[in-house]
Amino acid sequence: MTARPRVRSLRTRLLLYITATLVVVCAAMALTTVFAQRAYLLDNLDDRVGDAAERSLGGASIHPTLDTNLGFLHENGQPAGMLAARLDDKGAIVAGALVGQDKAPLALTAAQRGALAGIATDGSKHTRTVPGLGAYRVTALDDNGVRVLAGLPMDDVQDMISGLVLVEAGVAAAGLTVAGVVSAVVIRRQLRPLGRVAATAVEVSRIPLDRGEVTGLTRVPSRDTDAGSEAGQVGAALNRMIDHVESSLAERRRSEEQVRSSEERMRRFLADASHELRTPLASIAGYAELMNLGTDRIEPVLAWRRVSAESARMTGLVEGLLLLARLDEGRPLESGEVDLAAVVAEALWDARAAGGGHDWQLVLSLDDAPAAVAGDEARLHQVVANLLANARMHTPVGTTVVAEVEATAERCVIRVRDDGPGIPPELLPRVFERFTRADTSRSRAPGGAGGSGLGLAIAVAIVRAHGGRIDVDSVPGRTEFTVELPPASRATATGLQPAGDQVVRTRRASV
Known part of the structure; x- marks a missing residue:
């Protein structure tokens, strides 16, 4: 009666373990993919930011004394959404603008310039959030005192990463659903032999093994004892245990029979030993009585000879018993x-x-x-x-x-x-x-x-x-x-x- 709930509990735990494992694997794969894709897209964006900064630096170098000149933003090939700025020798933005779509560049506001302040002119890439514009990837370059800052929006990268996360989440959810259903079916089928093994164990446990002759105990069917599966190994082990129980019970019965036989032999020996001792004692007593009465019916020499023979016979029996007792006690022999x-x-x-x-x-x-x-x-x-x-x-x-x-x-x-x-x-x-x-x-x-x-x-x-x-x-x-x-x-x-x-x-x- 208790086997079925236990099997069901085991089935539930296995399904939870498998589901949790699949969730962890899917999450690890999704995170790995997202981080790898993000790194790849950022590398590509950084290359474009570096190209834009070098192109802007080249345009600004034409008029090095005009530190507020942003005429290079009017050149063809500047991407929409790009921002550029001229820096003074302290890194502060002197002038900055945003390249618009089919329109003239728009000057940056004070708040936007403040968000871009403090960037070193060493070519390193930085991510800054510009008010009203969003996240930008920016860098600054210096060429003989001409300092230029350039940046490109990260909207495309973030949109692609967000889309990738949504796609992976959907695929993972669908995969987990299918894997959960398949796992539940497989676990249910694989645990059926274990349920039959448990039922056999319950049936054997109900048999009174402490009394009566126990033979023909129920065994796990041969189909559930395949050594190639864990459930089969359990079934085979249970059969071996049942065999051992039967052999132990049979050995117990044999031991009890041996004890009874040993007790019977002991009783017979005591009777035999009593007879063996009583016979020479009776003879000795009889001859002694005849000698004591001084009768002429027996010669004294013959009487003493018979007394000596019966005494030797009785002595041999007693010495044999004493020797066996000493050997049973493990007393050492002479060596x-x-x-x-x-x-x-x-x-x-x-x-x-x-x-x-x-x-x-x-x-x-x-x-x-x-x-x-x-x-x-x-x-x-x-x-x-x-x-x-x-x-x-x-x-x-x-x-x-x-x-x-x-x-x-x-x-x-x-x-x-x-x-x-x-x-x-x-x-x-x-x-x-x-x-x-x-x-x-x-x-x-x-x-x-x-x-x-x-x-x-x-x-x-x-x-x-x-x-x-x-x-x-x-x-x-x-x-x-x-x-x-x-x-x-x-x-x-x-x-x-x-x-x-x-x-x-x-x-x-x-x-």
Whole structure:
């Protein structure tokens, strides 16, 4: 409802601006023309005044002693309306007359002579208003004591300038009228798309964007989004803004869904963590009670062994949670020179001891330089151990697991791949999220296999704390985790030595 008055106001302002501009331009052109024409006519008149003065001076020089003689005005060729006078040595008019039309010259009156007094005999041109005669252009000359004043009327110049002003005023008025009409029509046509854009904006503003699902918002028609016009640019910008609003609303909905999903995962994790902690606590409490009763149903050594195992399981879960909390808070890790080849080799030996049924292999591609990075060796060992443990727990016996280390001047890369069944496609996008497990139930295989869903989350948090990144690519028959870390400086890398005899610079080695 408010768009139409605004457009009309804009149309009025544009028309006023254009009209004012045209008026200024026309006035400037008219003044320039008038001044130029006036200057030209005055120059022409000054030339004629100078010629008349020289001719009068020549006639007066014939009788230099007769300072009141104006006989030269009787000569042929003197224009009607010309006035002439003889001057004394002080510049005062001694005698003066006006050339008439077909009649004898008329003597100037005292008032007329007074209006012509004080003109220097240097040939300069002056404009004087002579009573009863009007404006005159006059000059005075001196030749050996003979002084003559001559002047011509300016009526022709003034009449021509007045006529020119009237003609230009009429032409300007007609031009302004035509330009105003054309401008009004053009502005009206050009502002029609802007009116449609405003109507679209009003329609969108009436939609309740704060609730419900908002889709299919009205757009400005494509004909009003031409980038070649300002209105089209506004229409295109409004469409982009509407697109942004829709995408923002969609992102808000996705964020809300993610929050709900995150809350659901958190609730599930709390339930899982409670179950994980409750199970070993129940076992510990049960074995402790049996040992306290001194029953013969269980051997003390076996009881202490089970208590120790359940305590270690519970300690690992709590330490994992504490580590994630510290990394979330941005606490700095220990930093030192770490040889990734040694770290991976040691982790591979540990994995072989835990999973002897798998085929473990180590591949080093070091480009004649150790894979040196700056970081926390214990945490980097934990990353590799978690990746290898993940491959061991989720692949069958006989699976080949390859740990590869690649080092160049630009990067250091660790790859852990296996030829197992792969990660389920529905699990792959969130495999690094915390509390994500392949088995969604809370049951565990004998011996506690399966994990609590924190291993990969801890790995990605440690890698990011070292300024690196971790990715995964999985299809049936091939799963590969890639860890990329920034290398240490050349000076640090040069002084680094291999950390053990098992780290050799070969393309492939079976462990």
